[in-house]
Amino acid sequence: MSADRSLQRLWYESRPRWLLAVMLPLSLLFLLAVQLRRALYRIGAMRMRHLPCPVIVVGNLTAGGTGKTPFVIWLTEYLQQQGLKVGVVLRGYGGTSAHWPRVVDSGTTARDVGDEAVLHFTRTGAIVVTAPDRVAAAARAIELGAQVIVADDGLQHYALARNVEIAVMDAQRGFGNGFVLPAGPLREPASRLRCVNLIVRTHRSEAPVATCAGDPRSVVVRARLQEVVAVKSGERRLLSQYRGQRVHAIAGIGNPRAFFEALSAAGLIVEGRALPDHAAITASDIQFSDDVPVLMTEKDAVKCRSFAGEQHWYVPMTLELDADALPTVTTVLGPVLAAAKSS
Numbered sequence: 206m207s208a209d210r211s212l213q214r215l216w217y218e219s220r221p222r223w224l225l226a227v228m229l230p231l232s233l234l235f236l237l238a239v240q241l242r243r244a245l246y247r248i249g250a251m252r253m254r255h256l257p258c259p260v261i262v263v264g265n266l267t268a269g270g271t272g273k274t275p276f277v278i279w280l281t282e283y284l285q286q287q288g289l290k291v292g293v294v295l296r297g298y299g300g301t302s303a304h305w306p307r308v309v310d311s312g313t314t315a316r317d318v319g320d321e322a323v324l325h326f327t328r329t330g331a332i333v334v335t336a337p338d339r340v341a342a343a344a345r346a347i348e349l350g351a352q353v354i355v356a357d358d359g360l361q362h363y364a365l366a367r368n369v370e371i372a373v374m375d376a377q378r379g380f381g382n383g384f385v386l387p388a389g390p391l392r393e394p395a396s397r398l399r400c401v402n403l404i405v406r407t408h409r410s411e412a413p414v415a416t417c418a419g420d421p422r423s424v425v426v427r428a429r430l431q432e433v434v435a436v437k438s439g440e441r442r443l444l445s446q447y448r449g450q451r452v453h454a455i456a457g458i459g460n461p462r463a464f465f466e467a468l469s470a471a472g473l474i475v476e477g478r479a480l481p482d483h484a485a486i487t488a489s490d491i492q493f494s495d496d497v498p499v500l501m502t503e504k505d506a507v508k509c510r511s512f513a514g515e516q517h518w519y520v521p522m523t524l525e526l527d528a529d530a531l532p533t534v535t536t537v538l539g540p541v542l543a544a545a546k547s548s
Contacts, residue, residue, distance in 0.1 A: 210479075213269075213462075216381040216390040228388035236385045239393055246363040254340045255366040258548055259353050259541040262367040264360025265374060266397060267381070267390040269482070270459030272407030272428050273373040274321050274504065275522045277357045279426075280371075281329045284353055284538075289545050290332065292351025293325045294342035296358065297335030299483040306336035306345040315508045320483060321357060323507045339365045353545040360401075361392055368541055369402045375460070376406040376425065403537045407524075409467050422537075424530035429523045430467050436506050436513035444520065447500075448472035453493050455501040457484035464502055468520070473500075480505075488512040 211224075219225050245251040263280065265271045277293065284291045297307065300318040307318050309326040318335040326333040332349050336342035339362045343354045359365055360372060374380070385391040398404060404423040433442050452473050456464040457480035465477040476497075480490060486508045491499055499517045501509070506519035526534065 212387075215388070216384075217378060219382045225382070225384075225388055229384070232385050232388040235387070236394065239385065243363065243393075252364065253366045254364055256340075256343055256347060256354065258347055258351065259369075259544045260343065260356065260365060260367045261353065261369045261371065261538075261541060262356045262359040262362075262365065263371045263373060264356075264358050265372060266360070266393055266395065267374065267378075268386060268392060268459070269390060270461075270463060271373045271375045272405075272426070272522070272524075274324065274357060275428065275524050276371075276373050276405055276407065276426060277355060278325065278328050279524045281325070281331050281355055283534075284355070284542075285329065285331070287542055289542070290350050290352045291329070292332040292334065292343065292346025292349070292354045293322075293329070294339050294346055294354060294356050294359070295319065295322050295325070295333070295335045296337055296339065296362075297322055299485070300335060302335070305338070306334050306342045308345065308349065309333040309335065316485070320504050320507050324504050325357070327507065328503075352548065353541060368544070369537060370400065371403045371405060371537075372398055372401045373405045373407060375463070376408040377463075378460070403534065409463055409470075421533065424533050425527045426530065427525045427527065428467075429525060430471060430520050431523055433500060433518040433520050434503075434506075435515070436501075436509055436517040436519055437515060442518075444468075444471050444473075447498065450474065451476065451497055453478065453497055453499045455486075455491055455499060455505055456480065457486055457505050458482055458502055464520075468500065491517060 214220055215224055246253055263277050265273050281291050281293055297318045302317045309318055309322050315323045322333055322335045332346045332351050334342040334346045339356055339359050380395050381390045406425050407428050408425055409428045430444055433444055454465050454468055454475050454477045459482045461479035465475050468475045501519050503519045503521045
């Protein structure tokens, strides 16, 4: 069993129990460090940098996939529809750029700045800047004309002051066993949700989702897979055309199983190959000895364009907000929109 699968089993099944017992003391130390760091920012012992335009931070409490990046793409497009110039800032995880901050353009590769940054630029055309120092990345985006900053995965990056915090969580997996790293999937204790402005719960099936104890800050977003796109040519087809067919599926994301299960739910016969999150995918990773179609996530596809063949397709995720979700989101974003347009 791979290390990633072992951790997933530990986090979401609390097995094996002996490993959980070994990890718990480490989790206690991690929790103390997290709480101390947050307290130092709260009392001003560590500096929080304020920027001259509104900042929206989107992140999650758990390690692994929650649908955060697709939601940031949705949010960016929503803000653009309101007439705002959006700057998206990321750490640039997995990128090997020789200098930071790095502005993403049409010639930037996932090797330079990471797969998520390239995906954001490709999908939205926003100002996208990467740097381990999110404050520096945001400052550069503002220099380039950004009226509002959206930080992807910045919930724990407290050096960047924010106007709105949005936490994204998987409605089906939740917080697993409820422990912080490494015994559990949490980066911070679940009580951290009390401080955020909006809780986005992503759901990948048509089944009803239980309300979050009546919390008015909680909304449900449906993640749907409806079409496939050829990595090489950009040709589009309906995913339903593959119903009943056998396909290979590749996923180098935080929760590969969710991608495979979504394809299976659409009626495909899936043979899945899970890769580590942000894996540096090579040609051999997506090659098989037959001519069966190979489906992958959109995030993985940005790393495969130079060596993909005719049989390689990606499946973009479409987000749909439940009927009562959009009013809640617009209410939370209202002050940000007003501040951005007046600046």
